[in-house]
Amino acid sequence: HRLGRAGSYREARAVVAREGSALWRRAVDRVQGRGPARGDLSRDDDRPLYWARLGMTRELRTWEPGFGLGERQRAALLTELERTSRGQADLRLPPGGHDEGTGKGMKRVLLTGFDPFTLDRDIRISNPSGAVALALDGTVIDTPDGPARVETAVFPVRWRDFAEGAVERALRPYLPRVDLFTTVSQGRVGRFDVERTNGAWRGGFPDNENVSRTETVPVTDPTSQPQWTTTTLPYAAITAADTGRFPVYDNTTVTEIPxxxxxxxxxxxxxxxxxxxxxxxxxxxxxxxxxAYRATLLRDRLGLHGTLPGGHVHTPVLQFGDRNTDPATGAVTDPGFVRNRLDIVAQTRAIVAVAVSAAGPDRG
Incomplete structure (x- = not known):
């Protein structure tokens, strides 16, 4: 394979970056209907990307090239694979400006999703936010306020990457250039939530490495770190609009120590x-x-709180069909499962369209 032909660390890094980006592009193309679907799963499925990446990381962990690979270099190659195969190196925002026919500019939207998680409980698990990211990457959404180009990336469900600044590293170059951003993840059964407030606390639930962290969210310059950040998404407009079959709530609840x-x-x-x-x-x-906390804190530290709409949207839990709920005996997909995912993706797209329209003039 291509990695085996690399004669130096530098060549290996170039191969990893190229292959990681190609994996992301293939996943996006598959979901968006371009090229062969391959396999039995419906095109909207986010899991092939996750499974393929796991295979690539396993290969990279055990690779012993002739030129000798230090542990720090191997870690850097793994980081590069993670970054590129999640679309984080593939965020291509169009220039701002106005359409001559309508006078309305092309809005720029940044959206993030997540890998599947809790696979020990059910190895079949899918994450609708990852499916949303693959379905919307590079697409243009028509809104009453003009077209909006969406660029997306996904993030790992790992405390370690977040502590190392993966979110800020990926988003910092783009937040000053977008008209709206939203982080998206899977939330509660049967409902969407626009989360009004984000908290600076890690509650310890195990991640995809089965690691638990219970602590204040670790950020740079902790002395200026707020306990709370707030959404600047137009939550009233989003919750009032008819965007799909699931109800959408403005969730204001938090848990605090007074x-x-x-x-x-x-x-x-x-x-x-x-x-x-x-x-x-x-x-x-x-x-x-x-x-959500990191992205909105970054927004605020960049001085964009008053001008950049951004925050977090929780999708409904993606559920399997009624007769396919047992992880031990269940099928890896079913018609109800596919329909639920397609409905969640379509409603998230509609929520983004409403948010862009309600947010007002573009920042180009």
Whole structure:
């Protein structure tokens, strides 16, 4: 294979970057109907990308080239594969400007999704946010306020990558250039949520490496770190619009330790009280909340709070069909499962269209 022909670390890195990007492009093309579908799964499925990446990372971990590969170099190759095969090196925003016929500019939207997770519980698991990212990458959505070009990437469900700054590294170059961003993940059964508030707390649920972290979200310059960040997505417009079959909620609930020296967490349906310490944002205290916290904190640290709409959307849980719920005996897909995923993807696309329209003039 191509990696075996690499005669140096530099050549190996180039091969890994090229192959990682090609894997992402093939996954996007498959979902969007270009090229051969290959295999038995419907085109909308996000899992082939995840499974293929796992095979590539396993190969890279055990590769012993003739030129000798140090552990630090191997780690760098793995990082490059992770980054490129998730679309993080493939974010191609169009220039701003106005359409001469309508006077309306091409809006630019950045959207992120996640890998499947909790595979130990059900190895068949899919993540609708990953399916959304593959379905929307590079597409143009027509909105009442003009066209919007969407660029997407996915992120791993791993505490380690987030602590190492993967989210900020991927998003920092693009937030000043987009008109709207949204992080997306799988949330609650039967509903979408626009999460109003994000919290600076990791609640310890095990990640895809079975690692648990219970601590304040680790960021650069922690002395200026807020306990809470807020959405700037147009949540009222999103929840009022008819975007699909699932209800969409403006979720204002958080869990906090109130100011004044207490230690017991308190649920606040209407958001945090002054001086409180975060224990759960609207999106909980797992990596969904954390990507939302990091992306919105980055927005604020870049001075964009007042001008850039952005935040987190939780999709419904992607459920298998009624007769296919047992992981031990169930089929890897079924018609109800596919329909649920297609409906979630279509409704997320509609939510993005509403958000772009409600957010106002483009920043080009």
């Amino acid at each position: 100011a004044g020296g207490g230690t017991e967490p308190v649920v606040r349906p209407d958001g945090p009280t002054p001086g409180s310490t975060a224990r759960e944002g609207g999106g909980g205290n797992y990596l969904s909340n954390e990507i």
